[in-house]
Amino acid sequence: MRVGEDLNQALHGLLGDDPSVYVLGEDLLDPYGGAFKITRGLSTRFPDRVLTTPLSEGAIVGAASGLALAGEKAIVEIMFGDFAALAFDQLVNFASKSVSMYGRRVPMPLIIRCPSGGNRGYGPTHSQNLQKHFIGVPGLSLFEMSPFHDNRAVLDRMLALEEPCLLFEDKVLYTRRMYEVDELFTWELVEDVAVVRFDGDLDYVVIAPGGVAHRAIAAMRTLLLAHDLAGAVLVPSRLYPFDPTALLPLLGQVGLVCVAEDGSAGGTWGSHLAADLHPRLWGSLRRPIRLVSSADSVIPTASHLERAVVLQDSTISRAVLEALDG
Amino acid sequence: MNRLADEDLALLLLIRSFERKLLALFERGELNGTTHTCLGQEYVPVSLRPLLRDGDWMFSNHRGHGHYLARFEDPEGLLAEIMGRKGAVCDGVGGSQHLRRDRYLSTGVQGQSLPVATGVALHLKRHEPGGLACVYIGDGTWGEGAVYEALNMAQLWRLPLLVVVEHNGIAQSTPTELQMAGTIAGRAAAFGIAHTRVSSLDISEIRRQLAPLVETVRGGAPLVVEFATHRLGPHSKGDDTRPPEAVRTDWYASYQAEHPDQSARLEAAAGSRMDEIAEEVAARPPATWTAT
Ligand SMILES: Cc1ncc(C[n+]2csc(CCOP(=O)(O)OP(=O)(O)O)c2C)c(N)n1
Ligand SMILES: [Mg+2]
Numbered sequence: 001m002r003v004g005e006d007l008n009q010a011l012h013g014l015l016g017d018d019p020s021v022y023v024l025g026e027d028l029l030d031p032y033g034g035a036f037k038i039t040r041g042l043s044t045r046f047p048d049r050v051l052t053t054p055l056s057e058g059a060i061v062g063a064a065s066g067l068a069l070a071g072e073k074a075i076v077e078i079m080f081g082d083f084a085a086l087a088f089d090q091l092v093n094f095a096s097k098s099v100s101m102y103g104r105r106v107p108m109p110l111i112i113r114c115p116s117g118g119n120r121g122y123g124p125t126h127s128q129n130l131q132k133h134f135i136g137v138p139g140l141s142l143f144e145m146s147p148f149h150d151n152r153a154v155l156d157r158m159l160a161l162e163e164p165c166l167l168f169e170d171k172v173l174y175t176r177r178m179y180e181v182d183e184l185f186t187w188e189l190v191e192d193v194a195v196v197r198f199d200g201d202l203d204y205v206v207i208a209p210g211g212v213a214h215r216a217i218a219a220m221r222t223l224l225l226a227h228d229l230a231g232a233v234l235v236p237s238r239l240y241p242f243d244p245t246a247l248l249p250l251l252g253q254v255g256l257v258c259v260a261e262d263g264s265a266g267g268t269w270g271s272h273l274a275a276d277l278h279p280r281l282w283g284s285l286r287r288p289i290r291l292v293s294s295a296d297s298v299i300p301t302a303s304h305l306e307r308a309v310v311l312q313d314s315t316i317s318r319a320v321l322e323a324l325d326g
Numbered sequence: 327m328n329r330l331a332d333e334d335l336a337l338l339l340l341i342r343s344f345e346r347k348l349l350a351l352f353e354r355g356e357l358n359g360t361t362h363t364c365l366g367q368e369y370v371p372v373s374l375r376p377l378l379r380d381g382d383w384m385f386s387n388h389r390g391h392g393h394y395l396a397r398f399e400d401p402e403g404l405l406a407e408i409m410g411r412k413g414a415v416c417d418g419v420g421g422s423q424h425l426r427r428d429r430y431l432s433t434g435v436q437g438q439s440l441p442v443a444t445g446v447a448l449h450l451k452r453h454e455p456g457g458l459a460c461v462y463i464g465d466g467t468w469g470e471g472a473v474y475e476a477l478n479m480a481q482l483w484r485l486p487l488l489v490v491v492e493h494n495g496i497a498q499s500t501p502t503e504l505q506m507a508g509t510i511a512g513r514a515a516a517f518g519i520a521h522t523r524v525s526s527l528d529i530s531e532i533r534r535q536l537a538p539l540v541e542t543v544r545g546g547a548p549l550v551v552e553f554a555t556h557r558l559g560p561h562s563k564g565d566d567t568r569p570p571e572a573v574r575t576d577w578y579a580s581y582q583a584e585h586p587d588q589s590a591r592l593e594a595a596a597g598s599r600m601d602e603i604a605e606e607v608a609a610r611p612p613a614t615w616t617a618t
Contacts, residue, residue, distance in 0.1 A: 048452070054482065059441035059475030066445020066459075069431070070383075074445075089472075093435050094442060102426035103417030103615065 003147050004174030008038050010152035011075070015046045021159075022067055023050045024060050025077030025113075035079045036115050036174055057086035064110055065095045065164075073109040073159050080126045081114030081168060085133075095164040096139035107162035108139075111155065117170040117211050117262055118294075118310040123301035127310075129211070129263040129294075134166055135240050135272055142240040142269075145169040146210025147178055148187060148194030149237045157237075168239075170211025170262070182221050191246045197232035198224060204256035204320050207234045207247075207273065212260050218313035219260075223320055231320070239269055244277060251277065252284035256323050258292060260316045265296040290323040292316055327581050328530040334372055335581075335588060337399065339596035341368040341392045342578065344401050345559070347600045348391075348408065352563050356608065357408065361422045364392040366558035367492055369577050371396035371462075373524075373532040374490065377540045378460060383446045385439035385461040386432035388423045389492070393462055397430055401603050411610040418613035437463070437470030440489070444476045447485035451546060458486035458543050466497020468513065469505060477548070481517045484546040491550060494557040499567040514550040521550045527577035 001009075015021050023042060025034065029052045033040030043050040053060050057078060064074035078084050084091070091112065098106050118127035131142055143154060143165055158165035181187050187196040196217055204223075208216040216233040223229040232250070236242055244251070251257050257277065259270035274289040281289075295309045330338075345363035352361065364370075371393045378384070378397075386393040394404055394415075403415040407425065410418035415427055423434035433439055443459040450457040467473060468491075480487040491510055495502050514521035522539055526532050536551060543549045556575045560566040582589040 054475070054478055056441075056475035056479065058472050059444065059479055062438070062441020062472065062476065063445030063448060063479060066442040066447070067449055068445075069442065070446045070449035070453075072449055089435060089438060090441065094433060094438050098426075101416070101420050101424050102431075103414070103419045106426065 001178045002174065003145065003176050003178055004036065004038055006178050007145065007151040007169070008040055010150075010155050011039065011042055012045065013152055014155055015042060015049060018073065020071070021049065021073045021075065022064070023075045023077065024053055024064055026053055026055055026079045028052045028077060034077055036171060038113075038174070039077060057083050058090050061087040061090040061095065061112060065090060065098070065108065068108045068110045069098070069106070075111045075113060075155075077113045079115070080122070081116035081130055082125050082128050084112065084114050084130055084166070087112070091134070091140065091164060092137050096137050099139035099163050108164050109159045109162050110164040111158050111167055112164065113167045113169060115171050116168045117172060118299045118306055119172055121301055121303055121306060124298040127299040127306070129168065129261070131168055131239060132263050132268050135269055139163050141165045141238060143167045143238050144209040144211060145173060146194060146213055146235050146237060147173060147176055147180065148189070148196070148213070148235055149192070149210065154237055168209070168211065173211060176214060182217055184221060184224060185217065192237045193247060194235040195232055195250070196220075196235065198230040200230055202232055202254045203229045204231045204258060204324065205234060205251060205254050206231060206258045206260050206316060206320070207236070208260045209239055209262070209269070210235055210237070212262050212311065215311065215313040216260050216316055219316035219320065222313070222317045227321065229320070229324065242273065244273075244280070248280060252281055255286050256290060256320060257281070257285070258290040258316070258320055258323065260292045260311065260319075262294055262311050265293045268293055287323060287326070290319055292319040327528045327584050329585055329588070330529055330581070332588070332592065334529060336592050336596060337396060338368045338372050338578070339593050340399070340401060340599065341372070341395050343596040343600040344391060344395060344405070347604050349559065349563060351604065358410070359421060360562050361408065362389040362562055363559050364389050366556045366574065366576055367494065368392050369527060369529055369532070370490065370492055370553050370555060373529045374460070374536070377533065377537055379457070381429070381454060381457050383429040383443065383450070383457070383459040384431070385443045385459065386425070386430065387436070387439070387462055387464065387467070388434050389464065390423070390425065390432045390462065393432070394425055394430065398427060401600065402607060405603060405607045406610065406613065409607055410613050411607050412613055413607075413610060414613040417615045419615055436467045437472035440473050440476035441479070443487060444480050444485060447480060447487045448483060451485055456544050458488050458540070460488040460490060462490050462492060464497060465491065465493040465495065465502050465510070466500065466505060468510060477514070477517045477519060480548040481519050485548060486543050486546055487548040488540065488543045489548070489550045491552040492555050493552050494555045496557060496568070498561045499565070510550065510552050519548050519550055521552065523552045523554065525554045527575070527580065
């Protein structure tokens with residue numbers, strides 16, 4: 001099963017099971033079924049609750065918040081995650097704050113789906129990972145789609161939080177298979193983190209959100225075959241808030257911890273995570289946590305230029321080698 | 327002006343003395359932060375009061391004390407909220423501009439509530455037909471894009487959305503002619519949304535004008551009601567930039583001239599009630615925030 005299909009089926013299942021769930025977004029109706037076809041079939045089965053909207057990201061998120069206030073649950077598809085910027089006020093100043101700013105807790109079951117990321121030649125305004133702009137907002141959680149996390153379980157978990165959640169979905173993942181790993185490695189879930197690893201002593205660990213998982217695993221393969229370095233890739237489902245407690249024993253054993261992410265450099269999720277991990281691992285770290293991301297740059301359209309900016313598997317393997325050598 | 331029922335006039339004067347009390351408390355340094363009084367605009371929510379039902383949702387803005395008091399007649403809870411004392415409507419977290427109680431909610435970001443009210447109206451249309459979502463906004467708020475995104479959706483989906491515009495001719499320090507091209511009527515017309523202007527200050531007349539129109543909203547026709555009204559006081563506190571001779575029409579001045587005895591009696595009652603409330607609330611312990 002492809003990741004996009006899994007997400008589509010998860011939405012079908014959720015709408016079928018829970019009559020209070022709405023899906024709102026641009027161009028969702030069949031036969032089109034959304035820009036990435038993730039909502040395909042939904043409007044035919046649930047015409048009353050799958051609503052195609054005007055091009056009004058702010059009002060879509062606002063209306064979804066209104067539904068949530070009135071006791072429903074709402075899932076918004078932002079056509080390209082970049083456009084979540086147009087809903088920043090509704091997300092940061094209304095939906096998230098409403099959970100606590102009225103004294104008593106107000107449930108706001110709300111999911112904002114953000115198809116994100118590059119490597120597809122869509123250019124500077126249709127390829128970004130905007131996670132870093134939403135980190136640290138009280139009442140707002142960040143999740144990322146991954147090939148190792150059942151999408152239905154993730155959707156259920158987000159709605160059960162009764163707080164607005166952003167779900168970042170790397171567009172490249174839609175056509176990749178669920179649960180598929182290189183035959184050199186095994187994987188298991190440790191709480192909400194997928195641990196993909198070489199079976200044996202480890203030289204390093206890479207922590208990577210779902211969209212980067214395949215690139216990190218490809219780097220892990222190169223490092224093993226060409227450099228005889230054994231590693232693990234840790235893929236959390238929830239990026240923020242993130243509790244690394246269950247991972248500390250593993251992280252404390254290895255020679256290098258690296259965080260790999262796809263957003264542009266500077267003020268990133270990885271730097272937040274590293275700042276959180278450094279004091280916790282201070283007694284056992286052998287070197288500083290290494291951060292890798294895309295460049296501090298807009299994302300060019302031409303594929304050779306885009307490749308030079310966006311994080312690749314070679315960016316990760318090079319960083320691990322450099323850090324272990326240094 | 328038509329004579330008002332004692333109940334209506336008492337509520338109007340309660341709102342007025344509440345706002346006057348706030349300004350006095352600020353002057354004495356007994357209030358923290360900021361506030362926006364609705365002096366001169368009290369009749370807007372009081373006119374609408376009998377036209378709205380408990381099941382209707384109401385979205386208010388920064389200038390919302392009158393909206394809240396006309397709905398709940400709870401000066402104690404509101405003052406406690408503003409003073410951060412026990413019994414505050416929102417435990418002192420929201421303050422003057424961020425109130426929530428039952429189906430009433432206010433926020434401090436201009437224009438933000440319109441899309442939210444649109445979502446609520448969608449729910450009402452599906453599950454509680456006949457209910458409506460009422461949103462109060464000012465003239466300045468028509469500069470925000472969120473207003474137009476919401477109007478478009480509300481009309482497209484035929485939602486029971488009532489937009490009440492308190493057009494007081496000024497936004498903070500900026501007169502309408504420096505911030506608005508065209509008119510509110512023209513903007514509503516662009517969406518095919520019905521618009522009505524209320525220029526009367528007479529509550530009975532206003533209710534007669536609006537009652538049938540509010541019923542059409544309940545049937546799923548959005549409506550913009552534009553009150554031509556007047557802000558008597560400062561935008562916030564001590565920040566009235568208009569020249570002293572600028573016209574400030576006060577509904578109460580006209581009413582009082584025509585109904586002096588009733589006015590004197592109820593004004594005195596409202597004033598002493600507010601004095602007592604302020605004293606009682608000020609003596610309460612600080613609010614505690616239990617939920618996070
Ligand atoms: C998005 C946003 N921009 C600016 C402000 C600051 N502000 C608060 S009230 C106000 C003026 C609003 O004018 P209007 O809508 O006419 O309402 P009035 O104050 O006259 O009742 C401004 C600029 C704000 N609260 N929100
Ligand atoms: Mg105004």
